[in-house]
Amino acid sequence: MSFISYLINGISLGSVYAIIALGYTMVYGIAKMLNFAHGDVIMIGAYVVMTAVTGMGLPPAAAILIAVIFCTVLGIVIESVAYRPLLNAASSLAVLITAIGVSYLLQNIALLVFGANTISFPNVLSIPALSLAGGELTITGEAFITIVSCIVIMIALTLFIHKSKAGQAMLAVSEDKGAAQLMGINVNGTIALTFAIGSALAAIAGVLLCSAYPTLTPYTGAMPGIKAFVAAVFGGIGSIPGAFIGGLLLGIIEVFGKAYISSQMADAIVFGVLILILIVKPTGILGKNIQEKV
């Protein structure tokens, strides 16, 4: 029985990683950049929801909508100010480093505006926990919602990218920027759209992360951001279903590692398994193996 309960816990934790990883992998797949500030956009989104609910007394649905809009605008601003000038830089590392600068900036803005105090995130998703096997097993409402949202977002994103015109443009940009431009695609606009969607996802991820683990500080986004990055690579970075699977697996490995091997070594176990899997499967679980040519 405890095995199943650990499994459920692992899936709940993994679903939070997965939903963050979706935003990560989406931006990576199109813009080919690791957006290290993604975790901090999540944190900003959570603060916006918190302010809207407790400060302005808005209903949760309206608060989440405001957060989504806020983060979308934030994403577009960050992209145009900090990332776009480096789009054609000599090395793709330049934009990665700038993203780290943006991450510091967002953390410090939040620190100045909201202070360093831990805030308990308001209960915006009031779903009762699901009890199974006479109370032996419980699935929290937050975990349930997170998994459902993950699946919905995953399907929606896949459909959007493959069926809509804007999605096709994204695919074209990710394949070859120059050729896409020649075909009349607005490359800058497409990348901005990618960031807008990625940041909107970050706002939703912020709500789900902070509902599942309701403490909020200016540094709340940093560690889940890194874990989600790992999850995205795990699943094969750039692959949307891969991010979902990677996130879930990461959560399950973390919980099982703690439960059956050693709770002190949890991090070492997670990262150790990750290295092993990448050695066996060098492009992640669902990553494409691209044949290189001279």
Add this chain to the structure above:
Amino acid sequence: MKNMKKMNKMTRDNLITYLMVFVLFLVMQILVSSGNVSSLLQGLLVPLCAYIILAVSLNLTVGILGELSLGHAGFMCVGAFTSAFFSKCMVNTIPIAGVRYFLALLIGAAAAGICGILVGIPVLRLKGDYLAIVTLAFGEIIKNIMNILFIGRDSAGFHFSTTDARALGLLEDGEIIINGPQGITGTPKDSTFAVGVILIFVTLFIVLNLIHSRSGRAIMSIRDNRIAAESVGINITKYKLMAFSVSAALAGVAGVIYAHNLANLMAQPKNFGYNMSIMILVFVVLGGIGNIRGSVIAAIILTLLPELLRGLNDYRMLIYAVVFIAMMLFNWSPKAIAWREKYAAKLKRGKKKEV
């Protein structure tokens, strides 16, 4: 003939780098001995040496080998802990600080280099971001292990544990050397600015010579085109591992400097976590990928900047972040580069006219 000219230019370039470090060292030494330097700057001299070495060594992996590493702090951590462990054990056995420190350096570098080879093995199969993740994972594993490691010593020998200090079962005369998250306390403070600068020279010498040697050209050919390099018979495994382990060993040296500068050594996210690895990467990228001199300068600027901004109080880190982004845009944005070149050309023309 053309080749000769090119070599000369390289030698000149390298000489400028050496000279720059030497002049900096002299200026600082003179200022320190004449008492014109604030305690803050004086205290920063040794850490600066460590950061410069880290930046130069990571540039070998990122700039010359062309692979992204997010675990450089892990190698630094290995070097720091092994050497501090050694120094603490030997503090009574080898009373001469110079000898002890030299041995500690060798041990730290060797341990980090071995880890470099171990991590280098998966490197051979992985590329790009997947490699970055493996190095990040390595760094986090090292930090995790250092946090749960307990080592004590008594008359019966060494005792190990990964649970807590009591599990060591030390005798009365025992002492704990590595105490879990408290790490190693009481490492002798052997690092000095002069030694740090000598080690910078050693690092520069190793890295610059490697770059301009046959092996260095082989490594760069792997970076530029792996398949083409392989097809002309370059042993990719060997050269990749070489670059990786040299880079790791030098990071270990920086770790030794770091460990012998502070009274206590703990593996915290701040000093040995991915944050630090990323910070070193920032030095490399800001200074110019593959540009060794740039790494030295960027390491100095970015280490001093937050300290010089202390007057801003609460806004310190905010302004730091803004300056940081601005510097990146200025150094890397194609538009800024074009503008700078235009301006530089104008300046040159203006000077010529004056003459």
Add this chain to the structure above:
Amino acid sequence: MRFKKAVSAALAAAMSLTLLAGCGSGGQQNSQGSSSGGETFKIGGIGPVTGSAAVYGEAVKNGAELAVKEINEAGGINGVQIEFNYQDDENDAEKAVNAYNTLKDWGMQMLLGTVTSGPCVSVGEVAQADNIFMLTPSGTAVDCVKYDNAFRVCFSDPMQGLESAKYIGENNLATKVAAIYDSSDVYSTGIYNAFAEEAENQNFEIVAAEAFTGESKSDFSVQIQKAKDAGAELVFLPFYYSEASLVLKQAAGMNYSPIFFGCDGMDGILAVEGFDASLANDLIFLSPFTPTSEDEAIQKFVKDYESAYGGTPNQFAADAYDGIYAIKAALEKAEAASDMSPSDLCEAMKTAMTEVTIDGVTAKDLTWEASGEPSKAPMVVKIADGDYAVVE
């Protein structure tokens, strides 16, 4: 190549500017220090105000500034005003030494700090070499007060672990106890180790000892599940309230309600904005400070703090507040003058510190031993109906 050169040139220019600025400001500060020295007591403070430990450093800063303001308004120490300068260390040993050196350039005569244990040990080493008096408000590790120039206001880690185990054993709270601790944190492991050691002498058994790390401190389901499966009636939580609030929430979600027992880091849990206080009902912890106490001095402190900074002060703020008053008492005892050198002051303070008694907000009749430890007993606080209540 030209590009690289341009970059190098730009960076070199920037570097020489920063270096010059460093020397310039250093020199300036030195001269300032010597010219204004003698008119005020210069007390330095070090703690994290950015980074994930910022909340503790911020509280110390506020508590100390409040005390300094009060003392200055009441006429200062021996008629001399205090200047207080608080520097950020980001909870990093190296940055803490930088902060210390910055303060030295400013002309610091004694130090209130550092806030966190790791940086405190490193700063303690340099402060000992410079012979500067230091009083840490909240550095709990044993090594923080290793040297005779260092004192602390808070309890030490082993003392808290020992007292916790004793209290649980003597009051027969449970026979099966589980412990969850942060294996990457000095404070948490320090307490846990002493707790486990003392547990052997008590009539309860530790049935589960589970750790977490700074990298994975949001999901506690496994640790709680293990405690539950082991049948623990009491769970010992030697870490800070922000993580503890998650543990309480997750345990409630798993229908597990043992007695939860914490240390001084638990103080402040009810002040977490938006926290459901009913989760913390019956939580017991050792605390040096209760903001809801009837005591007049505490009431005044809490009221002034709230009006100055908003929000209830926690034990960090209280420790810092007492720390400044302890420095004041020791300076008065030593009949120190503000034109004494830091080293002379340190010598005078070392002895004076062991002779003073202050009525602080963290304890009445607070005195210090030469070892640097304060002589105060922890209060046992139990949360009932969303409020702290002192257990006699």
